[in-house]
Amino acid sequence: MxxxxxxxxxxxxxxxxxxxxxxxxxxxxxxxxxxxxxxxxxxxxxxxxxxxxxxxxxxxxxxxxxxxxxxxxxxxxxxxxxxxxxEQTRPLVKQLYRYFEVGNLKAVLRSIQTVSSWNAEVATWDRVREVLFPFGSFSTIPAQAMVESGSVGSAVEFLKGTAYEETMSFAMKRFSAEQNLFPLEVALDLDYWRKIWSEAKKLSGKDREMATKIIGSLMDMNNLMWAIRYKVYHKLSEEELINYTLPFGYRVSDEDVRAIAAGSDIASVISRIYPNIPDVSALLENPQAGLPKLEQALKQQVVKTCTSAFIGDPFHxxxxxxxxxxxxxxxxxxxxxxxxxxxxxxxxxxxxxxxxxxxx
Amino acid sequence: MFFPKEMTELELIIPSKDVAAVAKVLSGRGVFHQVDSAYLGLENLGPSAWQEKAGNYSALERRIQTMMQTLGLPEEYPAKASAENIVEVEAIRPAVERIDEQVKGNGDQLSSEKKHLELLESQLRQLEPIADVKVEVGALNKSAYLHSILGALPASNISRLRTSIGRVPHVFFTLREDSQKPVVWVLGPKSNSDVLDRAAKSAYLAPLSLPEELSGTPEQITATLRKEIEASKKKIADLEANLNKLGGVHKTELQKLLWDAHVSRVMADAIVRFGQLRHTYVVVGWAPSVSLNGLTAQLKEVSKEILIEKHTPSRSEHNSNIPVALTENKWLRPIQELVTTFGRPSYGELDPTLIMALSFPILYGAMFGDIGQGLVLMLVGILAHKRIFMKGLQSLGLLLVYAGFFATVFGFLYGSIFGFEGHSAEVYLPFTLHPLWLSPLENILTILGFAIDAGIVILIFGYLLSLFNTARLKDWAHFWFGHTGVVALIFYFCFLALLGNFLGDTAIAPKVAVAIGQLPLPFNILTPVFALGLMFNGLFRNIAEGHRPYVQGGVFMFIVTSFMDLFEGVISMLSNTLSFVRVGAFAVAHGGLSLAIFSLAGEEPTIGFWITIILGNIFIIGFEGLIVYIQTMRLHYYEILGKFFHGGGLRFEPLKLKPSQEEA
Missing domain, CATH: 1.10.132.50 (ATP synthase (C/AC39) subunit, domain 3)
Structure with missing residues (x-):
């Protein structure tokens, strides 16, 4: 204390x-x-x-x-x-901040892929720069050089020596075969959340308790939305869905994700985890309109968790x-x-x- | 000296014919901070030819850099750089292409051979985990009933992959436990091959890929691969020798080409950001007022028809978009670095470098007062500054010198040299040493009280500087009702009066507070009045600035939060004031630590005694020196700078042809 x-x-x-x-x-x-x-x-x-x-x-x-x-x-x-x-919590905070770098990385890759698929002139850095998060000196990715490299393959070469190198080396094999950014983006997301979870777990005492609660709530929301979207929109198989989701979180457990993957009724799974979210079945009847609302409701859960952190012991x-x-x-x-x-x-x-x- | 350099905004209107010459002057002098023309709303006049040129120069520069890397040449410019002019792309390109043709053949061969070697080595690595398996690798894929997948995947995906195939019968082997690329082997019935394949793919498993010509058992394939690796390495060595030879031949020419491409690119980039009209260009930017005459004279020299508009804004105007150039002084650089770590002064704000140049070493010296150790710090600082010893501390060298100097001064005041003071100095040293002021160890309460007094004076100085800053910025709402405004300052005086009256004639009572308490002022009336002022500072600020609603979140909530503001304010004043106790406490602790070393050394002045004293002094200088440094920094960042310094200034980044040392 x-x-x-x-x-x-x-x-x-x-x-x-x-x-x-x-x-x-x-x-x-x-x-x-x-x-x-x-x-x-x-x-x-x-x-x-x-x-x-x-x-x-x-x-x-x-x-x-x-x-x-x-x-x-x-x-x-x-x-x-x-x-x-x-000192001991800084890696966790920095990893949380990396969320925006991962977003920038995806935006850079999308810009390259979009322009090359249109067969238009090379995307200018100025156009891409405007949509990137102003990460400043914290950034480890050479975004401009990546954009100017003109191809996803050459752009990923620039990630050598960064925290993304290993993840991308495996994912690029799939990109080369499928020419689709989906495996790259999923790999980046999974890697990001695994790392942040591992940083939260490295802490001890109250820090660990609060970090796993708050980060876990964020992960719950992402994990559930991934699972639902993979199931509803992408029609992925059980084994693919399991591999593209995470087995941990604050309230959402591996069993919940696996139940969705195995074809259980999604609404009943969500209602079991979040009994206070009303009318989940109605939301899922029309996924196009209902999923954003469900995501909104899940975000409200995160907001509640975050707001509750300000009550009580302030030293964590x-x-x-x-x-x-x-x-x-x-x-x-x-x-x-x-x-x-x-x-x-x-x-x-x-x-x-x-x-x-x-x-x- | 007390403020960032005065800046002048320049707006230049240049005839198209002079654009290159003007760009040369602006980039060459290193005093012009350009503002992007996009911010002028002129960008919709069509694509500029300069955009294409800038792209070409940039591509050429990168191509030359790539060639230099391939040839193993450092990216250096010629020792005597040629003229700083835009060189036509076509004047550079043929030479670049000629050299590139020679380099590219060898370079491409080398890189493809390296990739080949990498592939061979990766195939060899893939086989290592199954080296002992006496089966033909090809046969695994020819089984009639079993579906086999062998390959590497990210370590973090292994458990998920196992979970994902939990519902189909399978056998799972982890052949190589590797934190980066573990190798696994999954076997299952042929009838479930689609499930296994989908699972492996979605777990990013990269299957073992061996070319078909490599057949046989893992042992046989390994032997073949080793031979090929040897041959590949020899080929790489030959190609590298060729490239080294080419590097020697083309070094000078490449350096010149790199300089030409770089200079042209920098200028073309600058021109791209000019606003283009039909026959003219508009350039907007900032330059330090002191450099203005030289810059404008040179501009008029290269462009007779140039129109130059100047505007030097007042420091009290809205100034968040004015770049901030700090005064350059090599003696103050380490202090400036400490300040900019906290924040870069904004344009209208007082630059606290000079104040900190005085307060930092004095507070450091007060906590680390010792003649010998101070002199050692000074010596280390000088050696580090001159890059003779501890080169890593070069940027801190001068700071160590200043801190060491004041540690020496306080050493005389405290009568301490290498921990010897009072009786121990008389016994072990050939001279006597008496404190010019007092010995902290013998006057603990006096030094603690003095430290608080000093803290009060420094804090009041901080409040006054804050008033000065806000008055200069004409930010009257904060001047009167800010956290460090007039109301807060008067309340701080009332608070000190109460503190002084409360502690009265106790030894620790701060004399300044007692003196304020004895002033013939009605503190019993002033205190509640200004407490209310402090409590409702936010409301008064909202009224003064016209921010509505004046009261947010309902009257009850407003009163609760206002009361909390007052409570926080009082706690902050108390903690800020008491925080300076550490200055005295560290002076006492310094003496105490020396006493501990003497206890370890014993009483007889044997060799062991002197070795212990020397080691103890090294420990004190290294360990306590660092802690005192951190404490001094803490006092400045939390207690002193926080009172009057906000930072947030925009960095002055002039156009430059040669990358020079970064400004602090």
């Missing part, structure tokens, strides 16, 4: 201060009441995101640029927490982890709002997708 107190005194205070800077559900609702895209951006300027938007001039306000700017705040939060977290890694995940969800809400306002989407179409107002 003593080491917990000394190790967490500073970061816990700082994270709580940063937590209080997150937008409240009322603020998100107020933002969503902006009549159009530019008023939304103006309203955002008076929030803690204002600092990141101040560099953008009025004539360059496109959703991409604004989204890129607000993502900088998330990147700053991650770097700040990663630098201040106690749960608080920084929960803050980072809630920050990410906040950015996701803002992205939905920005895109909805830019495309003049009706309120009823996007409001159910917002996490924060639903969490009230």
């Amino acid at each position: 003593a080491s917990g107190v000394s190790g967490y005194a500073a970061i816990s205070t700082r994270v709580r201060a940063m937590y209080s800077d997150l937008l409240s559900p009322q603020e998100i609702t107020r933002l969503s009441e902006s009549p159009d895209f530019s008023s939304l951006v103006s309203a955002l300027k008076s929030t803690p995101y204002g600092k990141y938007l101040s560099g953008l001039k009025d004539n360059e306000l496109t959703p991409r640029r604004v989204i890129q700017a607000i993502k900088h705040r998330l990147a700053d939060s991650f770097s700040s927490v990663a630098q201040q977290a106690p 890694i749960g608080i920084p982890l929960a803050y980072l995940i809630l920050s990410d969800y906040e950015v996701q809400d803002l992205i939905i709002l920005l895109e909805a306002k830019y495309t003049n989407m009706a309120d009823a179409d996007y409001r159910p997708l917002l996490l924060k107002p639903a969490a009230v």
